[in-house]
Amino acid sequence: MKLRVFAAPLAEAVAFAARALPTRPPVPVLAGILLRTDESGLHLAAFDYETAATTRVDAEIADDGTTLVSGRLLNEICKTLPKAAEVDIELSGSRLLVTSGTARFTLPTLPVEEYPQLPGVPDTVLTVQADTLADAVAQVAVAASTEESLPVLTAVQLLLEDDRITLAATDRYRFAVRELTVQPTGTLPAVKPKTGKKKDEADDGAVLIPAKFLAEATRAMTGEHPVAVGWSDGQLTLTTAGSSIGTRLLDGDFPRHRGVFPTPADAELTVTVPTDEALAALKRVALVASDKTPVRLTVTDDGQQLLLEAGHGDDAHAVDRIPCNTTGHLDGATIAFNPGYLADALKALTAPEARLHATSATKPALLTGHSGELADTDYQHLLMPIRLNG
Incomplete structure (x- = not known):
């Protein structure tokens, strides 16, 4: 050589x-x-x-x-x-x-x-712009679990239906879902039905990909060029001009989100806030919070401001407020979240405004983006509130 x-x-x-x-x-x-x-x-x-x-x-x-x-x-x-x-x-x-x-x-x-023989590259199932895929994966991978004891929750599920893919990830406390348009090849590799269960109509188009791998791989392939995605025989590979990277797929029953997620129409209260202002206020208030100390959100009586608060009693205490628009009313005026999870969800939004749709202070709340008169329904982030004492 x-x-x-x-x-x-x-x-x-x-x-x-x-x-x-x-x-x-x-x-x-x-x-x-x-x-x-x-x-x-x-x-x-x-x-x-x-x-x-x-x-x-x-x-x-x-x-x-x-x-x-x-x-x-x-x-x-x-x-x-x-x-x-x-x-x-x-x-x-x-x-x-x-x-x-x-x-x-x-x-x-x-x-x-x-040196072991390298695995083969599966036939292409779909193509998508590399930058688009990397952005979508980053939005959902943040919700994947890092606990190896439950491998299925460390995955991002990719579901192909016609010319749309749905990416989803959850750690049981949050659930992120993103949809985007792709170019399918028209042929799906066969997927064996899970033992003891009837084959679901969508099984052929669904695979579980380790979230850490997918986030790093798509980030490595970013650029204004297409990336080909293929999978078969338990292996998934991403390919772009002269380069490919692949990994083994995970196996298991991924939690369903369809029919489980509340819709904006289900909300008793919808709060719209500027995304950047919400993140900045959350960052300040979270300084006195910890992973086990929630940030409490309360809409003021006039419905014009959202109060963010953390800490109480003899502990450190912080409070901030940002402008908001509200629709509806929530019984039990305060809803609380893990500050890190809420920050991750806000960061994942690409819209200038964030909308929080709540049905109850104790039931999962839906976070979506909003641009002007248009709602961004391609990305949804479900957050489990923290129950407050008293």
């Missing part, structure tokens, strides 16, 4: 492949990034039996070859090289030589023959 490549695209490619490197490799070879050359350039790959990443970079190839080197070390080296510099890479025996300007690195190689 002998080649020359520019430092900037090399560093980008190595960083992309490094996303699939395990934190604690079960075997030494999985700590490596696989380098392979052919007439189309330099190919890089990493695989940890769960996640696989492959990418390609243009290069001047003098001699073809394949080698395996420490991925984290190669990634750190590439980060330090001047972006406009040229990099010479040469395999010499059991060492990989990396040279750029006056800098020269000699890296030991790992046994290529022990």
Whole structure:
């Protein structure tokens, strides 16, 4: 192997492949990034039996070859090289030589023959703009659980119906849902019905994707270009120009939101507030709150202001108020939320105004965006209130 490549695209490619490197490799070879050359350039790959990443970079190839080197070390080296510099890479025996300007690195190689075979790329099921998908995933992934004891709740559910996908995530205390338009290929891979249950009509178009993977992968592929999404045989892969990253799908019964979510029409009280002002006030008030200390929301008697309050008694106390518009009335004037969960929901909105639809101080409330005269129904965030004592 002998080649020359520019430092900037090399560093980008190595960083992309490094996303699939395990934190604690079960075997030494999985700590490596696989380098392979052919007439189309330099190919890089990493695989940890769960996640696989492959990418390609243009290069001047003098001699073809394949080698395996420490991925984290190669990634750190590439980060330090001047972006406009040229990099010479040469395999010499059991060492990989990396040279750029006056800098020269000699890296030991790992046994290529022990590296596992990379999984295949499933056929494309749908395509969507990369930026659009990344934004949608970021909106819902915030509601996914981080508790590994319930793997199904660490997932984002993707449901394809005609030319629309629904992304959903929940940790039981909040439930985020986003819909967007895509370009389906018209063919769905077969999905086996769950044991002991009748096959649901929507099962073929629904998959469970680890939320952490999906958020990181879509963020890595952002740009004004399409990304192809495919899945089959328990594997999902995202592919865009020259790069792909995939992971194993999760299995389980994901909680339903259709028919469960309250609708804006169900609300006894709807409060509309400026999103940025609400976030700023919440941030101030939450300084005296903790994960177990709720922020209390109360509409003033004239319906023109929303009071945000945290703390009481001998504890630290904070209060702030923001302008609002209200429709309806809520029995039990105060509704309380986990401040972190409420902040996450507000941050996920892309609209200048936020609307809180409440049916009761103790039942889940629905948060949606609002722009001028138009309501943003493509994104909905359900929040479970915290019951107040007394």
